[in-house]
Each structure stands twice: as C-alpha cells, then as structure tokens.
C-alpha cells in the first residue's frame with residue numbers, strides 16, 4: 001500500500017517553503033489589512049445609502065454618453081479585426097513559404113501583436129489622448145490596438161490548428177500560397193474567427209467604459225466627475241447603466257456564438 | 267524478408283518493362299529515379315525508388331501500411347521535398363523546378379487523397395471550382411459566388427461527370443464519404459488533368475462506395491485517356507483496376523509487372 005502523501009525531497013521542501021514565503025510577502029506588499037476591511041465596511045454602506053436612489057436627472061446626457069461608449073467599442077473592434085486578419089496570416093506558423101523575408105514578416109508581426117496585447121488598453125488610451133487629443137477617437141484607437149493584440153493572436157492560432165489536408169490538396173492542384181490561404185484555411189477557421197471577434201467586442205465594451213477615465217471618450221468621464229463631486233446618486237446611475245450595457249452585449253454574444261457553433265456541427 | 271529473392275523476381279519475370287523506364291521512346295508521363303527520403307533520424311522511408319508511368323496507363327502501387335506509398339506519391343509532385351533522386355513529369359525535369367514552374371506542372375496532375383481533403387463549410391461546387399486555381403488564381407476562383415459563368419459551367423459539368431450535379435449547393439462537410447471522394451475527383455477533373463494520382467482513394471469508404479469510385483477511375487482512364495497512378499493495400503483491387511502493378515517494400519520497388527500476368531496470390535507474397 002503506497003502512502004497517501006509522498007515525502008518531498010529536501011530541494012522540493014525548500015521550494016515549497018520559499019513559495020509560501022513569497023505569497024505571504026506579496027499579501028504584505030499588496031497592503032492587505034483586515035482592520036481596513038472591517039472599518040471600510042461602514043464607509044461602503046454609507047456610500048450605498050447616499051447613492052440610493054439613483055438620480056435620473058441627467059439621464060438623456062448619460063444615455064448619449066453610453067451610446068458613444070458602445071460606438072467606440074464597436075468601431076474600434078471592427079477596425080481591429082480588419083487589421084488583425086492580414087497580421088495573423090503573417091504570424092501563423094507554417095502558413096507562408098519559408099524564405100528569409102517571410103521569416104522577417106513572421107517575427108515582426110508576432111512582436112507587434114505581443115506588444116499590442118501586453119501593454120494595457122488604458123496605457124494605449126493615454127498615448128492616443130496625447131497624440132490625437134481628448135475624445136472618443138483616442139478611445140477608439142486604443143480599443144482597435146487592444147483588439148489587434150487579442151484577435152491577432154487567436155486568429156493566428158486558429159489558422160495554425162486548421163486541418164492541413166485541404167491546403168495540401170489545393171497546393172497539389174497548383175494553387176499559390178495566397179489562394180490556398182483564402183480558399184482552404186480561412187473558411188475552415190471562420191467559426192473560430194467569429195467567436196473570437198464576439199469575445200473581442202465584449203472585451204472592448206468593458207474597456208470602453210474605463211477609457212473615459214483618462215479622457216478618451218465615453219461614459220467613464222461622467223463617472224469620474226460624479227465621484228469627484230461626491231454626487232453618488234449620479235454615480236450609481238452610471239454604474240447601473242454600464243452594468244446593463246455590458247450584460248446586454250455579453251448575452252447577445254453568447255447567443256450569437258451558440259448559433260454559430262450549432263451551425264458548424266450540423 | 268528476402269529482398270534478394272524479390273529483386274531477382276523483378277529481373278526474371280518482368281520482361282515487358284524496360285530496364286531504363288521510358289528510355290525506348292515510349293511516351294512517359296511520370297518518371298521517378300533513385301528517389302530517397304527520410305524523416306528526421308529514422309531509417310529512410312524511400313531508399314532509391316525508381317519507376318515510370320506511361321501515357322494512358324493505369325498503374326497500381328501496392329505495399330503494406332507504412333511502406334512509404336504516400337510519401338512516394340507526395341515526393342513525385344514535390345509536395346514533400348525528396349532528399350535525392352530525379353523527377354520527370356510530362357517530359358520535363360522538375361527535380362529542381364522553381365515554385366512557379368512547379369505550380370504549372372502540378373496543375374496538370376489531379377491528386378486525389380485518401381481523406382478527400384475537401385474544404386469544409388463551403389459548397390461542393392466551390393470545391394470543384396478550386397480545381398482551377400492552378401490555372402488562374404485570384405478572388406474569382408475562390409468561390410462559386412464570385413466565379414465567372416464559364417468556370418461555373420465547367421465545374422457543373424465535372425460534377426455531372428461524377429454523378430453529383432444535384433449536390434452542387436450542398437456543403438462539403440454534409441456529403442457522405444463516397445460523395446466527398448467523388449467531389450474530390452470532380453475537383454481533379456476541373457484541372458483537365460493529363461494524369462490523376464490517387465493515394466488510397468477508397469481506403470476510407472465502404473465497399474459499395476469504394477467500388478463506385480474505382481469504376482469511375484476506370485472510366486476516366488478508358489474513356490478520356492487520363493493516365494492513372496494509384497496506391498492501394500488491397501491486392502485484388504490493385505490487380506482489377508490496373509495495367510501494371512508496382513510493389514513497394516522496405517524502401518524500394520520489389521516488383522514491377524503487368525497485371526495480366528499476375529494473380530492475387532503472387533502479389534500476396536510481396537505484400538505484408
């Protein structure tokens with residue numbers, strides 16, 4: 001009968017201890033404090049009581065800002081998807097011919113996508129506010145860049161995962177690389193492209209809300225102003241509106257994805 | 267396990283086949299000489315394979331699973347780059363042909379795979395139209411929706427030829443195995459090929475559908491004079507549908523004989 005637990009070796013034991021120490025240290029660095037949590041409770045309750053009932057005063061202006069938020073998200077996502085496609089073709093392993101030039105394109109498109117993905121959208125928004133000025137255009141660009149980072153990666157992966165048979169068949173028939181990609185790879189990857197794009201739209205809707213905080217358009221700036229002026233009832237209205245918008249987009253996305261997956265298995 | 271004895275068989279009982287394939291003026295579609303191929307550090311799959319396929323001939327290449335049949339066919343069209351050997355297709359040396367030239371040559375050979383390799387999610391008609399991509403690329407050859415009417419008509423005629431004109435609009439992934447393979451043949455016919463190369467075209471079909479597909483190949487070779495090279499691991503089928511049989515074993519051709527002079531029992535010895 002083997003023991004229930006294996007006795008760890010000395011090295012393993014040291015690693016466990018170090019890991020545990022690191023986690024504890026991180027909580028300290030994160031300013032974790034039970035007392036603040038406890039004393040914060042009443043303050044939170046105070047905020048909620050002062051925020052209730054939500055104020056309907058500025059509803060027309062807020063609705064306009066909310067619509068603008070979603071417009072930014074939609075436009076940015078669409079631009080992002082359009083740019084992602086060719087970039088993903090370059091960045092997909094084994095799709096293009098192996099020449100020194102194609103390798104340069106491969107590496108640089110991978111780097112670009114990684115850069116767009118790893119730098120947070122709020123940072124991109126700051127950069128674009130500086131370059132194109134305050135307003136929704138800066139936010140739209142930030143969302144487009146963020147979408148390229150997201151879609152570029154997943155588009156490329158789904159094209160790498162496509163079955164090789166149809167591509168080989170078209171190559172055998174004398175088709176060129178470009179035609180082969182558009183005839184054999186893209187149709188097979190299409191369901192995955194669409195679900196990824198819907199996720200990108202959901203993600204963009206969520207981020208379009210906060211981009212306003214740095215002045216890149218949308219409803220976020222209204223929330224910041226309301227908070228700065230301690231107008232908690234207005235803030236509550238905005239938070240609820242955001243909640244409804246994000247929830248709505250997520251629901252629609254889920255329904256659309258369900259339809260598509262159903263269609264592809266038929 | 268007796269390669270020497272088998273090599274003797276080749277020399278002794280294959281008088282109909284010239285020593286130097288196609289050297290004697292006979293029209294030759296494909297000639298493969300000294301083909302070698304290995305993958306990674308493994309033992310070479312092909313260790314000097316030589317054979318020829320003559321015009322309007324139907325040739326069967328047999329061999330057990332893993333003998334290297336698929337690799338040999340792929341190497342012949344340089345879908346897989348051979349390590350050594352020379353390739354001649356339609357009297358043109360393609361051993362080191364550039365990509366563009368290779369595409370032109372490939373456009374004249376219809377390749378049919380064991381797994382039909384149709385593009386899923388698009389219609390049968392679009393898949394057939396893809397057969398023309400070797401002649402003319404670009405967006406008008408991508409889908410039946412963009413294709414000029416002469417291409418659509420020709421594609422419909424190819425579907426008609428394989429008896430599937432009524433399935434033109436159906437999505438490729440909704441066709442049965444036999445239908446899919448016939449659409450793949452229609453795609454090959456769309457190339458207006460001089461030669462069809464088929465890699466175990468019926469191995470994943472049920473016997474009835476397999477018979478239909480083999481009969482279709484037979485018609486195409488007889489009625490339209492298309493040269494055929496196909497692989498099979500079904501000895502009887504290889505004999506029934508070929509003029510000549512090649513056997514691949516341990517990386518070399520160990521038998522090359524007219525089908526008329528062979529029985530399934532003869533072949534069984536070389537196989538497995």
Ligand SMILES: Nc1ncnc2c1ncn2[C@@H]1O[C@H](COP(=O)(O)OP(=O)(O)O)[C@@H](O)[C@H]1O
Nearest residue numbers: 305306311329330331332333334335336337338
């Ligand atoms: N792309 C590849 N990479 C590595 N090994 C391969 C590859 N293609 C074929 N092989 C190996 O080559 C051998 C012959 O395969 P194949 O040509 O498919 O044989 P057959 O078609 O006669 O069954 C097998 O051992 C197979 O594993």
Ligand SMILES: [Mg+2]
Nearest residue numbers: 335336465466
């Ligand atoms: Mg095979």
